[in-house]
Amino acid sequence: MAAKPLSEIFAERAVELRKYIFDQPASTFTNNPWALANAIEDFANQVGHMMIFRKSKLDVAREQLLAQQPAPRTIVEFGTFVGKSALAWGAILRDIHGETVPEDVNIYTFDPDAQMVELTREFVKLAGVEDFVHVLQGPGADSLRKLNAEGKVTTVDMAFFDHWEKFYVSDLKLIEELKLWRVGSLAIADNTDFPGAPDYLEYVRAGGSGEPESVRYQTKSFETTGKRGGPSIVEVSTVMALE
Numbered sequence: 001m002a003a004k005p006l007s008e009i010f011a012e013r014a015v016e017l018r019k020y021i022f023d024q025p026a027s028t029f030t031n032n033p034w035a036l037a038n039a040i041e042d043f044a045n046q047v048g049h050m051m052i053f054r055k056s057k058l059d060v061a062r063e064q065l066l067a068q069q070p071a072p073r074t075i076v077e078f079g080t081f082v083g084k085s086a087l088a089w090g091a092i093l094r095d096i097h098g099e100t101v102p103e104d105v106n107i108y109t110f111d112p113d114a115q116m117v118e119l120t121r122e123f124v125k126l127a128g129v130e131d132f133v134h135v136l137q138g139p140g141a142d143s144l145r146k147l148n149a150e151g152k153v154t155t156v157d158m159a160f161f162d163h164w165e166k167f168y169v170s171d172l173k174l175i176e177e178l179k180l181w182r183v184g185s186l187a188i189a190d191n192t193d194f195p196g197a198p199d200y201l202e203y204v205r206a207g208g209s210g211e212p213e214s215v216r217y218q219t220k221s222f223e224t225t226g227k228r229g230g231p232s233i234v235e236v237s238t239v240m241a242l243e
């Protein structure tokens with residue numbers, strides 16, 4: 001019998017995860033994005049085949065966000081899936097700014113997959129972060145262009161690349177083209193070693209395009225523990241200058 005396509009497995013997992021979460025008392029998660037993000041990770045550890053941003057990696061990103069000056073206010077995320085990392089960004093920005101975050105603190109997470117977008121919207125509501133965690137359906141590049149044209153996103157403090165690696169460089173360059181970076185902004189990219197984003201690594205390791213009026217990056221690879229216990233890299237690139 002032919003193996004099931006991964007997309008089918010992910011769709012099934014999303015249905016099972018929804019049941020796992022909504023079978024628990026809502027009070028477990030009400031106003032508590034950390035509890036919901038952790039429960040999603042518990043579920044993923046039980047069933048497998050869940051391409052979530054796990055705790056060991058999240059700890060690296062969290063440390064960067066907590067140290068960022070001025071403090072992060074706008075995060076854009078490419079690749080929502082079941083909302084694990086989006087909920088975690090919500091929890092981190094709340095830890096930084098307080099439970100009622102200011103109006104200009106926003107997270108925008110993008111995914112073309114309607115099922116994942118719908119599920120994440122339910123989770124975001126359950127965890128009480130729907131006022132500032134916005135889940136947008138469609139390729140991230142299209143959503144980001146639209147948000148910028150509408151004047152909703154004019155600066156990005158952190159961009160998280162966790163979709164398909166072949167899009168990492170073009171989406172990073174879109175942020176440059178729209179002039180959304182500030183000095184100190186962070187580009188955080190998952191799985192740059194496996195499945196691998198060699199063109200992205202080459203670009204950020206070279207410090208950017210090197211062209212006049214370009215963005216200069218300093219980049220660092222953080223080795224974390226991947227889902228099978230082996231090493232897995234998260235690449236953190238900081239905008240050093242806008243030349």
Ligand SMILES: C[S@@+](CC[C@H](N)C(=O)[O-])C[C@H]1O[C@@H](n2cnc3c(N)ncnc32)[C@H](O)[C@@H]1O
Pocket residue numbers: 051052053054078079080081082083084085086110111112113116138139140141162163164167
């Ligand atoms: C690795 S998963 C994201 C995991 C998620 N960050 C988490 O921690 O739960 C990758 C997701 O990227 C989405 N994706 C694919 N192409 C995309 C694009 N062009 N823009 C945004 N998301 C995309 C896929 O549909 C998939 O759900």
